[in-house]
Amino acid sequence: MSQELHRSVLLREAVDALVTEPDGFYLDGTFGRGGHSAAILDSLGPDGQLVGVDKDPQAIDFAEQRFAGESRFSIWHGSFADMDVAAGQFAGKVSGILLDLGVSSPQLDQAERGFSFMNDGPLDMRMDTSRGLSAAQWVNTEAEAEMVRVFKEYGEERFARRMAGAIVRRRKEKPFERTLDLAEVVKEANPAWEKGKHPATRVFQAIRIHINGELDDLHSALDKSLQLLAPGGRLVVISFHSLEDRIVKRFIREKERGPQLPRGLPVMDSQIVKTLRSVGKAVKANTSEVDENQRSRSAVMRVAEKLAGN
Incomplete structure (x- = not known):
């Protein structure tokens, strides 16, 4: 599969869940070959901004070519575990963060990368x-x-x-x-x-x-998402195996539930600090997408929104 033929998994579903404020600031934590980034930019207004993040030097080069002249986009070389650095002055004001986990199709398909x-x-x-x-x-x-x-x-x-x-x-x-x-x-x-x-x-x-260090990076990115997101901002995560999905599911559930206090403590539910709310159910690729792209068959997308006042 060439870079141009790379298919982003759950493309429409992810972008629809992510972009709630067309003129907001967004992070694509795993740029890959820019499929999600392109769709996000299509959904943004003239004042919207998107920063793509990727570890892979090839992805950085590709981004600089693909989005040359796009003033609403910039690319940052590094792990999404450090996306607070990529966000810069927008920390605490980010409208949405997308993490499309795992290895990209171009990485898998290039024998010289040694993934396959x-x-x-x-x-x-x-x-x-x-x-x-x-x-x-x-x-x-x-x-x-x-x-x-x-x-x-x-x-x-x-x-x-x-x-x-x-x-x-x-x-x-x-x-x-x-x-x-x-x-x-x-x-x-x-x-x-x-x-x-x-x-x-x-x-x-x-x-x-x-x-x-994929799972360590994921834990770090999830924790930092709470610092980066503005109230009402969305976290959208697409995982491809049970280890990743388990981490994401547990993180959202814990932040939705709030800290677990000792039984019998005289605290009302309204007094417990909750930082996220889950948005909808887990989403999987439909039959037609799986038929077109076998790599989408194991994908699971989870969405959460940062609560106001946290």
């Missing part, structure tokens, strides 16, 4: 290729016990111990450099393949999440 076990390429997996350990460096040096933890925690892989052991044994003979090499070792160590799923899927997901 379907195409051979250098074992990299970094979203920001300018910093941090590559996947190859990690699998060639990490302790076996830590590898097991990562595979279990971030990949929910029940054969994590077998796979980590296989990787450690093989790297003693020859270090890993290519994606298909690692995928083959993991595949051989997997005794029970899931129907319709490559046997290395969970391990590749786990490595990618770990080296990019």
Whole structure:
């Protein structure tokens, strides 16, 4: 899939939920290839502003070309965990924040980025290729016990111990450099393949999440969204696997419910500080979108609004 053919998941649903004030200030925390950003700009008035945020240097270059001359748009290179820096003077005045989590289609489809076990390429997996350990460096040096933890925690892989052991044994003979090499070792160590799923899927997901700090960044971004949003501002999050969605769902529920006080404390519900309210139910891609874009089948979108006075 080329960059131009990249399809943004739940595009209309996300933008409709996000943009409540056409002349407001918005953050697209995961610019990708700008599908959501373009649709947001189409919904903004002449005084609206949008800042795109992305770790990926390729996304930054693409944004600067695609939106050259668009005075309502600017791009910021970094993690959405630091989007308070991107927001600058608009902290506390942001009308909406969109987070479209996970890896983008261009990243998956470019073999040289090393995200895919379907195409051979250098074992990299970094979203920001300018910093941090590559996947190859990690699998060639990490302790076996830590590898097991990562595979279990971030990949929910029940054969994590077998796979980590296989990787450690093989790297003693020859270090890993290519994606298909690692995928083959993991595949051989997997005794029970899931129907319709490559046997290395969970391990590749786990490595990618770990080296990019994806879940830590998500926790940080959710916390900062409360500081950044104006009263009535919207938080829209699209997740693609249960680990992400669980974090988002729990965060919204906790902020909607307020702090849990000891039972029997003489406090009325109206006195409990609540910072968010959930907007609608979780949204999933409809059948026609899934037919057109298989990557949308696991997408879940949740929306929350910041309450006034918080």
